[in-house]
Amino acid sequence: xxxxxxxxxxxxxxxxxxxTASLTGCFDGLGDRDSHVRNVLEMANSVTYRVxxxxxxxxxxxxxxxxxxxxxxxxxxxxxxxxxxxxxxxASGHFAGYRLTIGGLVEKPQSFSLDEIRAMxxxxxxxxxDCVEGWSCIAKWTGVQLFRLLDQAQVKPAARYAxxxxxxxxxxxxxxxxxxxxxxxxxxxxxxxxILAYGLNDRALPVSNGAPLRVRVERQLGYKMAKYIKxxxxxxxxxxxxxxxxGYWEDxxxxxxxxx
Amino acid sequence: xxxxxxxxxxxxxxxxxxxxxxYRQKLATxxxxxxWAISLFFLLLSGLQIFMARPDLYIGKxxxxxxxxxxxxxxxxxxxxxxxxxxxxxxxxxxxxxxxxLVPEDGSMTAKTFPGWLTVPSYRDLATGRVVHFxxxxxxxTTLTAWLIASIVNGHIRELIPTVSDLKGLPRDIVxxxxxxxxxxGRYNGxxxxxxxxxxxxxxxxxxxxxxxxxxxxxALFPVLLDIFGGRQTARTIHFAVMLALVLFxxxxxxxxxxxxxxxxxxxxxxxxxxxxxxxRS
Numbered sequence: 167x168x169x170x171x172x173x174x175x176x177x178x179x180x181x182x183x184x185x186t187a188s189l190t191g192c193f194d195g196l197g198d199r200d201s202h203v204r205n206v207l208e209m210a211n212s213v214t215y216r217v218x219x220x221x222x223x224x225x226x227x228x229x230x231x232x233x234x235x236x237x238x239x240x241x242x243x244x245x246x247x248x249x250x251x252x253x254x255x256x257a258s259g260h261f262a263g264y265r266l267t268i269g270g271l272v273e274k275p276q277s278f279s280l281d282e283i284r285a286m287x288x289x290x291x292x293x294x295x296d297c298v299e300g301w302s303c304i305a306k307w308t309g310v311q312l313f314r315l316l317d318q319a320q321v322k323p324a325a326r327y328a329x330x331x332x333x334x335x336x337x338x339x340x341x342x343x344x345x346x347x348x349x350x351x352x353x354x355x356x357x358x359x360x361i362l363a364y365g366l367n368d369r370a371l372p373v374s375n376g377a378p379l380r381v382r383v384e385r386q387l388g389y390k391m392a393k394y395i396k397x398x399x400x401x402x403x404x405x406x407x408x409x410x411x412x413g414y415w416e417d418x419x420x421x422x423x424x425x426x
Numbered sequence: 427x428x429x430x431x432x433x434x435x436x437x438x439x440x441x442x443x444x445x446x447x448x449y450r451q452k453l454a455t456x457x458x459x460x461x462w463a464i465s466l467f468f469l470l471l472s473g474l475q476i477f478m479a480r481p482d483l484y485i486g487k488x489x490x491x492x493x494x495x496x497x498x499x500x501x502x503x504x505x506x507x508x509x510x511x512x513x514x515x516x517x518x519x520x521x522x523x524x525x526x527x528l529v530p531e532d533g534s535m536t537a538k539t540f541p542g543w544l545t546v547p548s549y550r551d552l553a554t555g556r557v558v559h560f561x562x563x564x565x566x567x568t569t570l571t572a573w574l575i576a577s578i579v580n581g582h583i584r585e586l587i588p589t590v591s592d593l594k595g596l597p598r599d600i601v602x603x604x605x606x607x608x609x610x611x612g613r614y615n616g617x618x619x620x621x622x623x624x625x626x627x628x629x630x631x632x633x634x635x636x637x638x639x640x641x642x643x644x645x646a647l648f649p650v651l652l653d654i655f656g657g658r659q660t661a662r663t664i665h666f667a668v669m670l671a672l673v674l675f676x677x678x679x680x681x682x683x684x685x686x687x688x689x690x691x692x693x694x695x696x697x698x699x700x701x702x703x704x705x706x707r708s
Binding site for chain 1: 484543645658
């Protein structure tokens with residue numbers, strides 16, 4: 167029979183292996199948005215994007231739930247009460263003076279009042295909102311499908327993305343206020359569940375959830391679903407917006423594709 | 427004389443008793459082992475970073491804000507005049523100050539789920555946590571696939587599947603392990619087979635599938651994932667629980683390596699060569 171004695175050398179080997187976890191401060195460099203290693207790791211997001219775009223057709227819908235699954239108010243997150251002057255003026259008039267503009271790479275730039283949008287065919291969907299933080303919340307959203315507006319504007323073939331400009335200021339930058347913005351590809355923009363919502367749980371969309379219009383992109387995470395939408399611009403490339411990463415949170419290091 | 431496990435004492439008597447060197451681990455096995463080791467290390471620490479953004483676990487389709495479906499919550503609370511780190515599991519609250527919820531950071535106590543050494547990066551940074559997590563998730567999935575193909579081709583997979591006699595021998599294996607009596611015959615025993623099969627064919631696939639269930643895109647492609655795992659938030663909870671199981675596996679795995687002779691075991695998983703013990707066994 168073999169006897170086992172824990173020699174000093176044996177112990178040190180084990181201890182060395184066990185202590186690797188305390189080295190983790192060494193990986194803080196990955197937090198540097200410009201580090202080369204991080205840029206390599208970020209390529210995984212492009213792979214995820216391509217794979218999901220290959221697998222997911224435009225008819226693949228996010229699950230829709232029954233009324234009984236609406237068990238709580240939709241949790242507001244991010245900006246919940248914009249203090250921007252132009253927004254406050256519109257809000258005080260119940261958004262009667264609000265107009266959504268659609269421009270950029272389109273044949274016929276459009277401008278819609280809220281009443282015009284409400285008069286269009288609507289879609290109501292009870293879906294699960296997944297926040298990048300990890301929580302989920304089920305609510306009923308009512309709005310106009312974005313493709314209906316895009317069809318009226320007639321998107322040019324060169325367009326690849328829809329960029330949402332928003333009213334809410336996230337922070338003060340050197341060149342003035344930095345406002346929320348987001349971008350999605352045209353596949354998501356044309357998806358049947360991608361709506362500009364003006365209703366939440368059978369009531370008008372409240373300010374805390376993005377009044378007068380917030381986009382629902384049901385196959386991505388919450389930060390893609392811009393609130394307080396001011397205008398939509400069709401572009402070939404979003405490099406000229408913000409820091410060029412396609413959204414406010416993307417400019418802060420979050421992945422552009424948030425289908426995961 | 428006393429034999430120190432894994433350290434070959436170069437006396438004539440012992441060298442005669444030593445078993446043969448055998449080529450135990452093929453290159454594909456060794457390579458994938460170390461890629462997994464690195465991947466799981468980063469997946470764990472970046473996963474804990476991601477968890478910090480919402481340090482609660484729920485059962486069901488959604489997270490209860492207007493109702494309570496949380497089974498785990500880690501937070502900092504004011505108790506009397508002082509702040510405490512509190513971990514609540516199934517309604518029972520435990521003071522975890524210093525470890526969870528309220529942790530030492532830069533010399534003072536900070537309200538934060540995990541201490542810096544448990545996360546990548548060590549400070550709060552969800553965006554980077556996600557970038558690191560998804561990179562190594564792809565590495566893990568790719569390596570698992572490559573390993574599966576290589577192991578089917580080179581026969582490694584047959585060594586891992588428990589046989590009927592392995593299962594019959596389990597009670598003896600358990601007794602042998604508890605007595606720290608290991609057989610170095612170059613084959614896996616029943617307990618080893620069960621734990622490796624459990625990790626490779628149960629735990630890691632469940633990790634991958636529950637991870638994908640958290641993806642709103644994959645849920646649209648495979649809505650059945652939501653039904654299999656009982657909703658996105660239950661999937662997240664399972665993802666966390668299986669993570670704990672994998673950490674437990676790691677601890678036992680390292681313990682076994684250390685107890686069974688770390689140099690011989692490490693040589694096998696680095697170079698492939700493993701020295702069996704002499705045929706003489708009690």
